[in-house]
Amino acid sequence: GEDVEQSLFLSVREGDSSVINCTYTDSSSTYLYWYKQEPGAGLQLLTYIFSNMDMKQDQRLTVLLNKKDKHLSLRIADTQTGDSAIYFCAERGSSNTGKLIFGQGTTLQVKP
Amino acid sequence: EAEVAQSPRYKITEKSQAVAFWCDPISGHATLYWYRQILGQGPELLVQFQDESVVDDSQLPKDRFSAERLKGVDSTLKIQPAELGDSAMYLCASSLRAARTQETQYFGPGTRLLVL
Numbered sequence: 715g716e717d718v719e720q721s722l723f724l725s726v727r728e729g730d731s732s733v734i735n736c737t738y739t740d741s742s743s744t745y746l747y748w749y750k751q752e753p754g755a756g757l758q759l760l761t762y763i764f765s766n767m768d769m770k771q772d773q774r775l776t777v778l779l780n781k782k783d784k785h786l787s788l789r790i791a792d793t794q795t796g797d798s799a800i801y802f803c804a805e806r807g808s809s810n811t812g813k814l815i816f817g818q819g820t821t822l823q824v825k826p
Numbered sequence: 827e828a829e830v831a832q833s834p835r836y837k838i839t840e841k842s843q844a845v846a847f848w849c850d851p852i853s854g855h856a857t858l859y860w861y862r863q864i865l866g867q868g869p870e871l872l873v874q875f876q877d878e879s880v881v882d883d884s885q886l887p888k889d890r891f892s893a894e895r896l897k898g899v900d901s902t903l904k905i906q907p908a909e910l911g912d913s914a915m916y917l918c919a920s921s922l923r924a925a926r927t928q929e930t931q932y933f934g935p936g937t938r939l940l941v942l
Binding site: 718744745749754755756757758759762764802804806811812813814816817818819 | 830857866867868869870871874881882917919921928929930931932933934935936938
């Protein structure tokens with residue numbers, strides 16, 4: 715079945731880089747996503763990557779995809795206190811319904 | 827900027843009572859999703875609509891949950907009767923259409939439900 719796993723917590727210093735990791739099981743995933751959730755709020759799409767790509771960069775965000783190992787990572791350069799939030803990895807499977815399968819989220823704590 | 831609207835933002839109810847949540851998707855979005863997010867977990871799809879039709883309700887507890895999108899625009903999710911385990915954040919999302927190509931899902935702020 716479809717499953718997405720993430721580490722639960724990451725703490726970094728302001729200005730450092732953050733790397734959040736995710737593994738998934740569905741080898742037929744078409745797109746993989748990173749969402750950000752601030753306390754008490756909905757989910758905000760940060761970026762996504764198509765499964766035939768291995769890297770995507772968008773300003774401070776870099777997504778790396780290792781399809782062989784079914785491993786996805788999100789690197790945030792020059793992490794700021796405003797980046798403190800929960801980050802969710804999600805995969806879109808092969809069905810044409812668009813259903814997303816989310817990981818349990820990684821809490822990023824940025825210390826000043 | 828267009829947003830997904832949800833109401834209420836917070837709801838406290840007693841078990842066995844009925845509750846209802848409302849969602850208004852971004853204008854023109856044909857696909858609407860209801861997710862449930864239990865504290866400390868990722869969102870899980872409850873039901874998905876394409877226009878007014880349900881395309882996936884496999885994870886919806888149909889003995890107590892119901893959802894409708896009568897005119898293919900806004901949607902209501904109902905729980906009757908509510909149970910303690912229903913305490914969670916209920917998120918609504920919408921996208922232009924659900925197809926094989928990439929379609930971003932835009933999320934609303936959610937309704938946080940507490941069942942006492």
